Amino acid sequence: MATEIKAPVFPESVADGTIATWHKKVGEPVSRDEVICDIETDKVVLEVVAPADGSLTAIIKNEGDTVISDEVIAQFEAGAATGAAEATPAAAPVEAKAEQPAAQPETAPAAASAQTAQDQAPAVRKALTETGTDAADVSGTGRGGRITKEDVVNHQSKPAAAAAAPLSVAVGERIEKRVPMTRLRKRVAERLLAATQQTAMLTTFNEVNMKPVMEMRKQYKDAFEKRHGARLGFMSFFIKAATEALKRYPAVNASIDGDDIVYHGYYDVGVAVSSDRGLVVPVLRDTDRMNYAEVESGIAAYAAKARDGKLSIEEMTGGTFTITNGGTFGSLLSTPILNPPQTAILGMHKIQERPMAINGQVEILPMMYLALSYDHRLIDGKEAVGFLVTIKELLEEPAKLILDL
Known part of the structure; x- marks a missing residue:
């Protein structure tokens, strides 16, 4: 019996998609739940699977065609593959006999x-x-x-x-x-251009001595991984420090909606992740309620999904604040661009040993530059600097962060 294969129902934020790849051809046997087609949207790649064992009888939308929610893209017939497979052996001897006399050039x-x-x-x-x-x-x-x-x-x-x-x-x-350009790359370009044109974006900088965090990580990383099954990285310290700073400076966790300011009573932190398809920002929800192990596990899971192109639209929707780490690629200093409608983004960078004056003495310390880009329409310089200094202080004395001081 013929069945219509339809595109998935896209969320309200996604208008349409593009047929990226047909993994199966007309008449080719497929198994139930096997991926037959990829549809690329401006946020994620959605997989269309076979509803049963059978084969495609017609492809209505070809690769490169635009589709909307619930639009018919192909015709499918359950059980058709079985008949095709059974018919093949009968023709095989004749085909083999015909090929024997001729030598291939x-x-x-x-x-x-x-x-x-x-x-x-x-x-x-x-x-x-x-x-x-x-x-x-x-x-x-x-x-x-x-x-x-x-x-x-x-x-x-x-x-x-x-x-x-x-x-x-x-x-x-x-x-x-x-x-x-891929749809995702075009969408990222549009959003970055809009952020620079429609916000009063400004960046403030500071630097943090990473020695205390590095020593704590070195001392406890093995026990942490053994206990929680997750590696202890630097990102969890930054996310927890940023969450505490967001509590103290609510405007940095807010957004602008028309003529209104929306203050969010929750803390959903997006973590920028580079993938083969472009930059994606999955969101960790309620980071104020997460412990360090939950943060590290969440980041690792998102990174794996980003590599495999398995992130869902829901996992990248929302977010009240974003952190991006250019240091993983060796960046020493940068000015990150806002992720609207958010009003601030924190940029981490490479840890570099530098001579620092400490109590009148020169010490070689592992330092990291921090950059906070913010929308000056909502956030004043005093709040932005105070927010960044709070993160610096919490990282340089991580006991305050753990003890909630």
């Missing part, structure tokens, strides 16, 4: 590879174009020897392929390639 493999490349899905052709890879050089592992996107990625990672690439480029040749 030496050029056949290359021709077959070229033909396979032409038949690949748009996602594979896009990967071939972006990497400058010749389809004839890639060994296909898909059905019928077809090249998959993973085959292209694996081919590029081989040392031989990397070494051979420069040979195909003529001396003095200037290479350019043009690829379309």
